[in-house]
Amino acid sequence: MAKIYLYLGRRDKKGLKLVSVLEGPATAPVRLRDVKLLNLPGNMEQEVARIVHDNRMYWEPWLESADCYESLKKAVRSRGYTQVPAHSNPLYLGDRIRRQAAVPPSKPVPSMLRRVR
Secondary structure, three states: OEEEEEEEEEOOOOOEEEEEEEEEOOOOOEEOOOHHHHOOOHHHHHHHHHHHHHOOOOEEEEEEEEOOHHHHHHHHHHOOOOOOOOOOOOOOOOOOOOEEOOOOOOOOOOOOOOOOO
16 A cells, blocks of 8 residues: 545645545546545545635645655656645644545646746
8 A cells, every 4th residue: 555645736836735645556646526536434524625625716636646755745846836845744634544545547647847948
């Protein structure tokens, strides 16, 4: 089982908020359309859905597996995110037990490359 990071990525790629760390099969970066697809326990699903709903204007939920938080930061920065927090404290702290998550089937999302002038 790999660590799956559920995070909110800012739509203009200027920031990132870590929501929760889950366990599950390794996955490429996937935009999460619905929190119900993760099959989380009821109270955790409601709280994560509330966090996503409250931040829906500028942020969108993403799932990505990584060995550690440092490798997640590198991968996210390589895709163009500029302000990544140095700490790995998630927004959801209801229970500190890592939960098993079902990753929704999806194709990896291609990202645009920026030209450096």
